[in-house]
Amino acid sequence: MTRSDLVARVSEIYPYMSMKNVDRIVSIVINCITEALKNGHRVELRGFGSFSIRERESTEGRNPRTGEKVIIEKKKVPFFKAGKQLKDLINGRIPN
Numbered sequence: 323m324t325r326s327d328l329v330a331r332v333s334e335i336y337p338y339m340s341m342k343n344v345d346r347i348v349s350i351v352i353n354c355i356t357e358a359l360k361n362g363h364r365v366e367l368r369g370f371g372s373f374s375i376r377e378r379e380s381t382e383g384r385n386p387r388t389g390e391k392v393i394i395e396k397k398k399v400p401f402f403k404a405g406k407q408l409k410d411l412i413n414g415r416i417p418n
Contacts, residue, residue: 325352359400369407376401 323331329348333341358365359375366372380396410416 367405369405371402371404371408374401374403375399 325348329341329345332344332348333339336344355365355373359373362375364372364374375398377398378396381394383392383394384390385392404412
């Protein structure tokens with residue numbers, strides 16, 4: 323599902339809301355999650371999952387063309403962990 327698919331689906335469920343307003347709401351939610359992660363916070367959406375940031379240490383890699391050693395600097399990467407309810411739904415189990 324793409325962002326535009328999400329906006330279209332929410333617009334179908336709430337026909338009294340314009341697609342423009344739904345798009346704004348989706349943008350606000352995504353921006354809030356992004357800002358929270360950027361500021362080092364964890365975002366938890368109960369029943370869905372949680373977003374957090376993990377740090378990868380610097381490592382030594384190799385350039386595939388030349389075989390030359392390259393230092394890969396440490397960096398922060400986003401991480402998503404699915405919640406129990408989402409896992410149960412995907413596996414066909416009925417959540418309590």
